Amino acid sequence: MGGAKAAEVVLRLDGITKRFGSLVANDGIGFDLKKGEVIALLGENGAGKTTLMNILFGHYMADEGTVEVFGERLPPGHPRAALAAGVGMMHQHFTLADNMTVLENILLGTGSLLSTGLNVRAAREKVEKLSQDFGLSVDPGAKVGTLSVGERQRVEILKALYRDARILILDEPTAVLTPQETAALFETLRRAVPLGLSIIFISHKLNEVMSISSRVLVLRHGRLVGEVATANTDRHKLAEMMVGAEIAPPRLAEREPGEALLTLARVTTAPHGNAPGLAGVDLALRAGQITGLAGVSGNGQSALADLIGGLEVATGGSISLYPAVSGTWSPRAALAAGIARIPEDRHKTGTIADFTLTENAVLETYDTPPYSRAGWMDWKAAENFTKTVIETYDVRCPGPAARIRLLSGGNMQKLILGRALEKAPRIILANQPVRGLDIGAVTFVHNRLIAARDTGAAVLLISEDLDEVIALSDVIHVIYEGRLSPSFPRGSKTSAEIGIWMAGQGFEGDAHAA
Amino acid sequence: MRLEPISDPTALRRFGLPAGALVLTVLVASCLALLAGANPFATLGLILKGAAGSKFALLETLNRATPLIFTGLAVAVAFRARLWNIGAEAQLYAGAIATVLLGTGALPLPPALLLPAIALAAMLAGALILLGPVLLKTRLGVDEVVTTLLFNFIMILFVSYLLEGPMKDPMGMGWPKSAALDKAARLPRIVDGLRLHWGFALAILAAVSVWVIQTRTTLGYEIRAVGLNAEAARFSGIPVGKVMVKTALLSGGLAALAGFSEVAGLKGNLTLDLSPGFGYTGIIVAMLALLNPLGVVISALFVAGVFVGADSMSRAAAVPTYIADILTATALLTMVLALRLTHTRIRWS
Numbered sequence: 001m002g003g004a005k006a007a008e009v010v011l012r013l014d015g016i017t018k019r020f021g022s023l024v025a026n027d028g029i030g031f032d033l034k035k036g037e038v039i040a041l042l043g044e045n046g047a048g049k050t051t052l053m054n055i056l057f058g059h060y061m062a063d064e065g066t067v068e069v070f071g072e073r074l075p076p077g078h079p080r081a082a083l084a085a086g087v088g089m090m091h092q093h094f095t096l097a098d099n100m101t102v103l104e105n106i107l108l109g110t111g112s113l114l115s116t117g118l119n120v121r122a123a124r125e126k127v128e129k130l131s132q133d134f135g136l137s138v139d140p141g142a143k144v145g146t147l148s149v150g151e152r153q154r155v156e157i158l159k160a161l162y163r164d165a166r167i168l169i170l171d172e173p174t175a176v177l178t179p180q181e182t183a184a185l186f187e188t189l190r191r192a193v194p195l196g197l198s199i200i201f202i203s204h205k206l207n208e209v210m211s212i213s214s215r216v217l218v219l220r221h222g223r224l225v226g227e228v229a230t231a232n233t234d235r236h237k238l239a240e241m242m243v244g245a246e247i248a249p250p251r252l253a254e255r256e257p258g259e260a261l262l263t264l265a266r267v268t269t270a271p272h273g274n275a276p277g278l279a280g281v282d283l284a285l286r287a288g289q290i291t292g293l294a295g296v297s298g299n300g301q302s303a304l305a306d307l308i309g310g311l312e313v314a315t316g317g318s319i320s321l322y323p324a325v326s327g328t329w330s331p332r333a334a335l336a337a338g339i340a341r342i343p344e345d346r347h348k349t350g351t352i353a354d355f356t357l358t359e360n361a362v363l364e365t366y367d368t369p370p371y372s373r374a375g376w377m378d379w380k381a382a383e384n385f386t387k388t389v390i391e392t393y394d395v396r397c398p399g400p401a402a403r404i405r406l407l408s409g410g411n412m413q414k415l416i417l418g419r420a421l422e423k424a425p426r427i428i429l430a431n432q433p434v435r436g437l438d439i440g441a442v443t444f445v446h447n448r449l450i451a452a453r454d455t456g457a458a459v460l461l462i463s464e465d466l467d468e469v470i471a472l473s474d475v476i477h478v479i480y481e482g483r484l485s486p487s488f489p490r491g492s493k494t495s496a497e498i499g500i501w502m503a504g505q506g507f508e509g510d511a512h513a514a
Numbered sequence: 515m516r517l518e519p520i521s522d523p524t525a526l527r528r529f530g531l532p533a534g535a536l537v538l539t540v541l542v543a544s545c546l547a548l549l550a551g552a553n554p555f556a557t558l559g560l561i562l563k564g565a566a567g568s569k570f571a572l573l574e575t576l577n578r579a580t581p582l583i584f585t586g587l588a589v590a591v592a593f594r595a596r597l598w599n600i601g602a603e604a605q606l607y608a609g610a611i612a613t614v615l616l617g618t619g620a621l622p623l624p625p626a627l628l629l630p631a632i633a634l635a636a637m638l639a640g641a642l643i644l645l646g647p648v649l650l651k652t653r654l655g656v657d658e659v660v661t662t663l664l665f666n667f668i669m670i671l672f673v674s675y676l677l678e679g680p681m682k683d684p685m686g687m688g689w690p691k692s693a694a695l696d697k698a699a700r701l702p703r704i705v706d707g708l709r710l711h712w713g714f715a716l717a718i719l720a721a722v723s724v725w726v727i728q729t730r731t732t733l734g735y736e737i738r739a740v741g742l743n744a745e746a747a748r749f750s751g752i753p754v755g756k757v758m759v760k761t762a763l764l765s766g767g768l769a770a771l772a773g774f775s776e777v778a779g780l781k782g783n784l785t786l787d788l789s790p791g792f793g794y795t796g797i798i799v800a801m802l803a804l805l806n807p808l809g810v811v812i813s814a815l816f817v818a819g820v821f822v823g824a825d826s827m828s829r830a831a832a833v834p835t836y837i838a839d840i841l842t843a844t845a846l847l848t849m850v851l852a853l854r855l856t857h858t859r860i861r862w863s
Contacts, residue, residue, distance in 0.1 A: 331751035363750040
């Protein structure tokens, strides 16, 4: 990291306060960012990190306080002014046009609407030079729609660099990345710092914060509660500062697995877009057991999740549920069979953004008593159920009548979790249940899954985070190109050994058999 | 220029902007009147007087609003589920045909049962017209905007065929019109001597029913879920295709009631000019009401008032009646803009 000589202050926030109605999202926050420094902004979901950055970038107007960039005060509410002053922001969700090339995306918005001839050649040269300097390899001519998530993120960084950003704000940049992609991103950031860039890295992942930042600012409930040099702290201290209490890692008590509640035998499914379908999968989900599914994204995880969740039917092999169900396989049949589902994408499939919490809480049960009788909704019963979920699962929200789009990701997930678990399911399909959540929410979700396992539910945990799979699972399978590895009991394989399976080795023998 | 959402708009925004939209609409109308060489105040006064200035005018407006409430509801219900039914005109005519077929002596029922039976048959006919397009959409992914729109033309030509052929009134002196409905098949007037018929009351009942369906019933919940996020709805086990079909049946049935009420309440027979585009105007009515079924009643009254008022005004002043089309169009544009701006701030940089 950059030397700590009395460096120039490139960014200064002073007394930033922002209220949304009665909620104080930011409460008098102030700090300096120096040249060539990487500071981490750490905090739980809803701590006010994203709000603060949106104010810095001019998306929101602060109620109080000022933002100075290179000693100049930024006019509030003007992203263009922030951009012009050299602030580049990368959002959690990419802002790229899929049907345009990398170069077109980078140039988008840089020229006037009326200018006809963009100097494409000069632009391409600049982009190529930037990608070399910063180690951001990506083909400028490729359509963004064909790129992987990691590559798209590189395009976002290039976009900011192309506009001569000298301060980069990265909002939860690793939430969607594989470990390898995260490592590559960090490599880029390390290269960028000596070139004079200053970086604000927003995250709630402690190991990343420890690895990339030189200074950590901790936000809690909208307030700056701590500021430490990374060298003088450790994960535990940071975690405590962040949530205000010490947190214990999940613990699995030894438990004899029960009978198989769901068994797949030689099951195949159709391919899933670019991702493969299942290719002769054998799997047994047992009562009182967490089965972890490790694997690199796009190897058939969604095919398996959709099959068990009722969205897809098998093209071959057999599925048996205990007790057996009859009729066509559908989301309803899955729900009726006692399968609870925590979907991978809580925004797109898990919730309806413009529905209230109550309407979302009964999404899977709306047509059964007590919520529906003879075609009429009983909203009082639905609201009571929602209140129970809000209380039991600690969903922080304005109330059951609020639209769910107002909630942070963690609270949304807690509602989904409550909706799924309150039915006392026999089988739980948890697909990326903690993706993008903060430590407090992660622990909460994990403990709930463990509690369900302890009361006899069969849990299938699908995750791209190998550490999570290892920490939580009684048995682990690896999925690779639609095929499943044998089951590895807890503790029988190191993460390096499982990593080898994730890369596809060990499957060769099966390939011919399948 | 950019847009910034406002989470809790002030009262000034909430009421000032729609009021501003109304003022803007009136200004546009005034300019048009000036352009036509008339006094804008007098013109607007005449429109207002023609729409609500007398008992006769008011009843005329209510009569004109009746089919618009039905078609507006039909559109509002369908759009709520993101089913783009542009074919309310065709469904209206289907309802009218069914009304004439059953109302000219084909149905030997006691008078108390005859009208409800005809109304149900009309709804069924309208629902069937929309069934084809919705099945094409849910089964094969055919765009319903195109199919429902085209059905309007098919239906108009079909009605033309019927009125020149099998349904032509033998006593009609050669005019392309159907035989007149039996007395028992006519919707009676609400108050004797006044031109307002029970179709208006039925329209209000329909609006309240749709509101109840949307907010209180399981089907309404399904319709809203499908409209807001079909993927999440499917994941949760809501049968998206079935809900679309049910929505279509409801929507088609409502539009058909417009045809039923026009034939049985007002005209007494079927002619080719039964609807001056009620099906299309229903889209404006629904949009103005932001798809709210109770709002549909208000916006239908507004649109009907403008048309009735402009008709009467053009007889008295030298301003063409087309001012009504421009007025409703302007009102729609400004109102939609105003409602958007209630929750959005524009920043100029």
